[in-house]
Amino acid sequence: MSDTTTAHVTNETAGxxxxxxxxxxxxxxxxxxxxxxxxxxxxxMGPRDYPATYVEADLRxxxxxxxxxxxxxSGEKLWxxxxxxxxxxxxxxxxxxAWDQEDGRPGLETLVNITFEPQDEKTMMTFRQSVFDTPENCRGHEHGWNSAFDRLEELLSQE
Structure with missing residues (x-):
């Protein structure tokens, strides 16, 4: 290996x-x-401009x-x-x-991992969602989740 050889490392999940x-x-x-x-x-759940109107969960x-x-x-519904x-x-x-596609089948599937760690009387939540197909979709989810988490913060402050 010569002094001029360089290695190029790419991060396929960047962004x-x-x-x-x-x-x-x-x-x-x-x-x-x-x-x-x-x-x-x-x-x-949901950003301010797209609040959830239906939620079901079989928590197991x-x-x-x-x-x-x-x-x-707009009346648009995002299942x-x-x-x-x-x-x-x-x-x-x-x-x-996964978002539903137009034909009702699930689209690209991502994995959400959320941890809840005590900090005195508070909670440090770490939310991780991966891997998106594009950085643009990742940024869109960042906006949506942050708006929803603002709403969650307001809800928790009322309890």
């Missing part, structure tokens, strides 16, 4: 993995429950979840769902996520 960290002013069990209880999910490993985000402005892969109450939630 296609979403990680969001948030501290919520609530204990981990309460924050976890907001992700586990469909009635509570309806109160915060192998159980399915399904939701619909609805735009009041999506997945399957629970790992559940540790108050600590971790792992599930698949």
């Amino acid at each position: 296609r993995v979403l990680t969001i960290k948030r501290v919520f002013n609530a204990p981990p069990a309460l924050v976890f429950d907001a992700f586990a209880d469909p009635k509570r999910m309806l109160q915060w 490993i192998g159980g399915k979840w399904r939701a619909c985000l609805d735009s009041a402005a 999506h769902g997945g399957v629970y892969r790992d559940i540790v109450p108050g600590k971790r939630l792992v599930f698949t996520f």
Whole structure:
């Protein structure tokens, strides 16, 4: 190997993995429950301009979840769902996520891994979703989830 040889390392997932960290002013069990209880999910899930109007969840490993985000402005309905892969109450939630395609079949599947860590009376939530097909889709989800997490923060502050 000569002095002029260089190695090119590429990261095939660059820009296609979403990680969001948030501290919520609530204990981990309460924050976890907001992700586990469909009635509570309806109160915060979805960005402000596309709030959830339907949520169902069979919270068990192998159980399915399904939701619909609805735009009041355009009437567009965005159906999506997945399957629970790992559940540790108050600590971790792992599930698949896929938007419905026009023919009703699931589109590209990503994996969502959420951890809930106690910080005094608060919770550090680490949300990771991967791997997106494009950086643009990753950025779109970043906007959507952050808007939803703003709504979750408001909900938790009322409890």
